[in-house]
Amino acid sequence: MSQTDVRLDGSAELRPDREATPGSAGGRRARLTPAGTGPDSYYGQPVLNEPTWQAHDIAAYLFLGGLAGASSTLAAAAELTGRPHLARASKVGALCALGGSLYALIHDLGRPARFLNMLRVFKVTSPMSVGTWILTAYGPQAGVAAATATTGLLPGAGRAATIGAGLAGPAVATYTAALICDTAVPAWHEGYREMPFLFAGSAAAAAGGLGMLAAPLAEAGPARRAALAGAAAECLAAARMERRMGPVAEPLRRSRLLRAGEALSLAGALAGITAGRRSRLAAAAAGAALLAGSALTRFGIFHAGMESANDPKYTVQPQRRRLAQEKAKRDLT
Known part of the structure; x- marks a missing residue:
């Protein structure tokens, strides 16, 4: 259609608002720029809806889940190498961390029934579904391991549960990385390759720190080595x-929490x-x-993700770069 109307006297009149051209609206310039040169959405508004997750719930859930899983693996190693004090401290620490992690998750969900409802199905393509079942398989074993370590009852069952929880520990410590990377939040989604390794390393460092706090020096060797690695x-x-x-x-680089955590x-x-x-x-x-x-x-990664979700350039610019790369490949063929 034309950009003009015909007036009653036969002259043409420009229609300023009824058919807006791309990049304009009501006389104001929309914030559309070439790829990589500035803001990338109309009036700088976020492209994504900000996740409704709360930092004190989800960031704590990420941290405590990693601590629980890595502590169970450290407990299994201590059990098999004859370090009873380190094994007991790691088992009890894993159970306490698991309880805190589940509390934070259920508090964010709002009702315990929502967690139980996730057990109605198993969807291998859903990190949340897989993670729910990992926690369900891991939790009872971690509980039995801690209970037998503190009471001294049923040592055979406790040893089996310790090894089982230790084997499940790496999955518990890292599945949350897949969970956040499966979202559209740019700072999380784009880091999908390295995020599991980052979470695994951070979890191992925390478990080593807990072992060094609770175990005598003579038994804390595995904890020290786990912390360093x-x-x-x-x-x-x-x-x-x-x-x-x-x-x-950029939000990750600017995060003071993340830099302080690494230091x-x-x-x-x-x-x-x-x-x-x-x-x-x-x-x-x-x-x-x-x-x-x-x-x-964990808190630094969480807040950096929220920052990237609120700034449209972190969503649009990677898409434009990928489209440009695909176009260049097509032009070469």
Whole structure:
């Protein structure tokens, strides 16, 4: 249709509002720019609906779930290598962390029945469905392992439950990475390759910190080594992820929580493997730093994701780059 109307006197009159051209609305310029040069939505409004998750629930759920899974794996290793104090501390810590994680998840869902309703189906393409069943298989074993360790009853059943929970532990510690990366939140979705490794490293560092806090120095060797390996894996995965993601990683790079978490994890791991070998006080301080660092990492990732969801450029620019790459490939063929 034409951009003009014909007046009663036969002259043409421009219709300013009835047929708006792309990039204009009511005389105001819409914020549409070439790829990679600025804001990328009309009037800078978010393209995505911000997730309704609350930081104190979901970030705590991510942290406590990782701590539970990694602690169970550390408990199994301690059980098999004859370190009863470290094994018991890790089992009890895993059960407490699991309880806190489930509380945070159910509190965010609103009603316990919503968690139970997820058990009605098993959908392999849904990280939430798979994670629900992982927790369902892991939880009773973690509970039996902790109960037998504290009471001394049924040691055979406790040992079997400890090994079972230890085998399920890595899945418990990392499935939450797949869960958040399966969303449309740019800072999470674009980090799908490295996020599981980051979560695994952070969880191992936290479990090592808990072991160093609770176990005597003579038995804490596996905890110290787990903390060092976990902190290194966490920092390497974060650096690789931020480098690969490019501009979408800006909220992650700006996150003070994430930087503080990495610093505490590295400092705690190094202190644990050096001074923590000889001093109970140093071991406790290192363990506390590792736990705090892992928690800050999860909260930093959560808040960076929320920031990226609220800024349209982190949604539109990656799409434009992918379209440009696909067009370039088609032009070459």
